[in-house]
Amino acid sequence: MPLAPKFRTYDRQQPTYETKNPVPLGSFGPAVRLPLGRIVLGRSGAKCSDCNAGFFVHHDNEWDWLGGFLTVAKIRELLGFEEDKGRLIDQFEMPNIRAVHFLLHDHLDRGYDACMAVVRRTNCHDVGGVGDDGKKEKTQINK
Numbered sequence: 153m154p155l156a157p158k159f160r161t162y163d164r165q166q167p168t169y170e171t172k173n174p175v176p177l178g179s180f181g182p183a184v185r186l187p188l189g190r191i192v193l194g195r196s197g198a199k200c201s202d203c204n205a206g207f208f209v210h211h212d213n214e215w216d217w218l219g220g221f222l223t224v225a226k227i228r229e230l231l232g233f234e235e236d237k238g239r240l241i242d243q244f245e246m247p248n249i250r251a252v253h254f255l256l257h258d259h260l261d262r263g264y265d266a267c268m269a270v271v272r273r274t275n276c277h278d279v280g281g282v283g284d285d286g287k288k289e290k291t292q293i294n295k
Contacts, residue, residue, distance in 0.1 A: 168242035171219035171252075180217055192218065203259040208251045215250045222252045235259075 177183075188194075191214065196205040205227075209218045224243050228236045240257040 168244065170223055170243060171245065174220040175216040177217070177220050198260055201258045201260045203256040204254065206251050206253040208249060212250065215247065218250070218252055219245060224254070227254050
């Protein structure tokens with residue numbers, strides 16, 4: 153992949169916006185309820201107390217749906233009041249890679265390591281999953 157022909161320095165605080173031309177979700181035909189991960193790829197990260205999440209679709213014909221479906225309001229709904237608490241959420245799109253990205257300001261309180269004292273006192277964690285045989289299993293990880 154060649155390097156970008158032009159480089160630009162961006163302001164620290166980028167403008168946030170909802171999808172510029174949302175397509176009504178009903179225009180895509182009958183809906184089928186599926187886990188979001190069956191249709192959309194995702195990635196997340198954190199810098200200090202800020203958290204970011206990007207969502208990508210596989211195909212061009214899914215791009216308009218993603219932009220109409222994943223909005224700041226939908227992210228707030230998915231988070232629920234306990235996690236959202238009205239904090240600032242920025243949204244922007246990257247159409248060339250079919251992605252909608254969200255930056256959740258101060259979502260992680262003081263950062264990922266602010267809860268290390270609690271983690272150190274924890275003796276074990278239960279991790280649920282599905283085994284190779286397709287059956288649910290529970291694994292205990294001792295520290």
